[in-house]
Amino acid sequence: MGPYFDPDFDGQLERIPPPRVCVDNDTCEDCTLVKVDSANRHGILLEMVQVLTDLDLIISKSYISSDVGWLMDVFHVTDQLGNKIIDKALIQYIEQSLDARKKEKGEVITCLGNMVGSGLLASKYTVLEVTATDEPGLLSEIAAVLTELHRYKIISCRAWTHNSHVAIIMYLVDEATGKPILDPDSLAHIEEQVEVVLGAHFGEEERKRRRRRVKVSGPLAEGRVHTERRLHQLMHEDRDYEAGPPPVQVELGGQFGTRAALIQARKGWLSSLSLNSPLQSPSAAMQAQVSIDRWIDRGYSVVNVRSMDRPKLLFDTVCTLTDMQYVVFHAAVSSHGLLAIQEYYIRHKDDNTILDKEAERQRVTRCLVAAIERRVSHGLRVVVSTRNRRGLLAEVTRILRESGLSLTRAECALRGESAIGTFFVTDASSTGGGEVDPKRVEAALRDEMNGGIQLDVSNTHPRWPPIKMINHGNVQPVVAKGRSSIGFFTDSSSSSTSSDQEDERPRFSLGSLLWSHIERFSSNFGSIRS
Template structure:
């Protein structure tokens, strides 16, 4: 039996029966629980077309991508953009700007794919870029994790490495031990708590071919302490064939992948929220303005519902430092003060974080 003690995003007890009923329905539905990479909710969609993008992070990347899609008569209705360790990954759901439905014309899709791939490859000499067009519905967070895991974003390039002291301060702690009397491996994770931390780490273990038989999570206070280990009865992980981790190389790779999974989910930078009426080319215009003011995106979420958009952008300046308050005021004047809200203030980000990437997907 699994037991979860949960709260809402504000740390309060969940008393809304609608929310509780939703949780019950999801937990009892076997179809809602993906068990492997190959079975992650591959359902066809007739409402939109999904574009999967993966390549090197650079300034203005999302601005360029959204401009190309707008020029090709596409409307961006939903999307997520992640940046980590010099790489950028994105899932963008588009519709035909005229019909509002999914795009199925193979010639048009081929042209779209070619143009986007050229954008990704123009600054990607060392690693291959990737552009995929699909009509499937998947869990976006799980999908993005799998994209970046397969891209080996957990391998840090030489110029991107921090000093030992900085690395120790910034990275989550991951330890892996083998209990000789039992055929399982112990994984201990210590990290600052945040939403979806458990989801990110467990899904990474599953996607790498491990089975989590039991776990204990203590998220009291600012640090989350996750203990995932096992025996024949409780608390252990194994390969799907029942074997524990055998080599130092395998343990090192797993530790890197778990650290990367945790860091991917961290939203770094100043949070901007855009709420306004949807229109074709909106994302292109907004990201262009951010780019013109020297800001880069570290993360973005695009959502459309009932003709309204609710977009979230996390931004920094080109050096990876907090954004000047005067710059934010100018951007709000350009976009609209009533539409663009600042969550927190530039002064809240008083401590620059050493960059994972020399550039960002602005």
């Protein structure tokens, strides 16, 4: 059984009532509402979020509630330019993708020009997975070994680094036939050659500490996990979340906590832009904060998450909770320009319990912070576009390595006859990831690759949130006396709660706001059911 088999995959999906989906462009002026009414099962919320994020859509707000085996969700979405979703093909794709019974969903092009669809499933390819201690040049050497074997073609590659850990996923085909590699001897040979590369870097002691892993598997029909979800899983299995000091807790202080967080977010974001620093993206300027409380009366653990907003943030947090076997019963997520606020009401899947033990609360907190940080972009951003040719990934990463650079994140894929890669690099000689001269990097790539290449080398990161979202007034939340208009925090009186009472209920209250949101959008599903 390959490493991508999803243990939660249920082969009897036909017995589950299909979701009822409504894509609503009439209710809100500045966003599209995607309403989903579905039978509840573990992982279905993640599947919904995955569909929307794969389409490069931005979820600016979401309300989620489940009751007696039924799940109701509302997602406020736009494209990454802040526009509503009006493309009929895209709307149809969303509706079909959220229905698990429909196998063929066609293909669509997202607002960023990415192709998404059933014909592009990763399960059709051979996959190579690597986890190890992060070392400069590691991806370059792995790509070079595969090129030297003269038999295999890299279709796509993604690499994440975090806390001195690296996770790499490559999709491969037979270079001669363009088909997946099925021969067990060939799969074993690939695995052996990559092990040699890691062995040269780390030696036997690293292997004994289980800080390196190589796995090659053939294509799978059903149940292969989404690539980015698998990257999270690989990092989690390698315990990247254990390093570093304890995460900062959310300061649940109503108006003051929210205002302080927004000021911190704005200062960090503006600072990263004004300094023109390649060391961090805007989302790295504010440290993620997580707090977990108990609501004993309702039987929930209440998870609050605050961080800089960015694309795919909701996916990363829901993915982590799902893979840690926690069920989200209710949730409220809101984006306020620079600041994202998430609140989840969860129980453990197996025994329906809350997080009673401090050690487990600390582990979940660390895992959520790690999930948010893994995708944060550190370093100089290098986008390479050129006609595809054999050994291209090995060539580009070799040039970066020989230029004294270390990769912090990479994403490469083929688009027809072209290859496009995005690399984030820092100075390999600096322990803190020193600044890199973009002109030097661009000159090295142009000189070595002999023309025919398009480059975008920049030490500034894409502006977030989009200008259109800022113009809609989402940056500054309206704060009422004693309570944030976001509606998911305590009023100022909650600060006087005794420590004994804090063990009985969370330091904030769902109050009437979240429940009223849920009741309101629940009543709107009548038109979907009919």
